[in-house]
Amino acid sequence: MPNTTLLTPHLPIPPPTQRRRPGLSNPRPTPRRLSIRTSLNQTPQPPDSSLLTSVTKLLWGPSLPPGLLISTVRTAWHSTWQLMMSQLAPSDSSGRYSRPSSRFRWTNLSLQNPTTLHLYVGLPCPWAHRTLIVRALKGLEDIVPVSIASPGLDGSWEFKDSPGTDKDILVPGADNANGCRNLREVYKRRRGGYDGRSTVPMLWDTKTNEVICNESYDIIELFNSGLNGFARNPGLDLSPPALKGKIEEWNRIIYPNVNNGVYRCGFAQSQEAYNTAVNELFSTLDMLDKHLGSSRYLCGGKLTLADICLFTTLIRFDVVYSVLFKCTKKKLVEYSNLHGYLRDIYQIPKVAATCNFTAITEGYYKTLFPLNPGSIHPTMPSCCEHGVLSRPHQRESLSLVQVS
């Protein structure tokens, strides 16, 4: 999920056709200015286009308007799109998406006072999803309470007024630590304030009122090994010393080509940038599918942090990235090993409850206006339904295969 909060400029737009009200035969449109920041996230109301349609029919009959008009509209739309994209997703001079780096890093792997931690997440976000899975697998729910935001009308992460409750799945709710309306307010509460990107995941210290970390990989490393004195499942090590090298190798391949790779496809601002990203994405998926044909998880028979990081992108693939980000070469379900691997991880107890598909699809299709101006929410393919993801994966036997 990108930074929609940066979309602040106000562009003049032509006045909308006004609705005819009884007694008003010739309504006078009032000029107005529309904030992109707002329009990005609002479900557009279908305009009353009857007047426009009548004028168009009168001028051009059933045929298309003249080429000059079409090319003018096309040029205007393309420039507007580029303006929005440049703020939604920063890119280099050749149109390649470049993800801003996280501001608050934590690399100590331990904390002086882990009893005052609070985790902020949003359910559509694949980076935040990593932290929810490791928190659940390690049994850190009590020591690290969570507040779940959802994308609001102005693009920032917002909280609801009441706690979200659903016993089977995580749902958005209120800010249980600070009682704020949105995440920007929470970031601003830190000593010294803050004016940068208010991203999830974010780990907060309720005692010192400080942002501890807003980089997902640092947070999952901390959850994996830094809070064992408080974890209900301290014996689980998702990054054992013997596998650290392999995990890093996988991360070096998977982060740029798959995790960030899908964003490089979706946020590409030139054909060339898109072609490069999509080819790198699918050649990496081809390689991973082959590897997972003989290895249960990425590093062999043991689930590691590298798997969690891959999983949160794969689980969104067919439902979001394939359509919205134009990752179209193949569907994930066509990769039989990758799809079995996805089901394998999905079926680990407590993982399915972190995958809220309604929140995921609404978050992407409704929020990323420049990629989906009509805000139409496509039908979810059945391969992404809970029932299908719960089907047997038959990968247990692969755990026994020794992978070099």
Ligand SMILES: N[C@@H](CCC(=O)N[C@@H](CS)C(=O)NCC(=O)O)C(=O)O
């Ligand atoms: N590198 C960060 C990326 C986090 C990130 O980009 N989060 C997105 C949601 S998917 C966000 O909160 N964007 C809001 C913004 O940029 O204002 C991490 O791995 O934690």
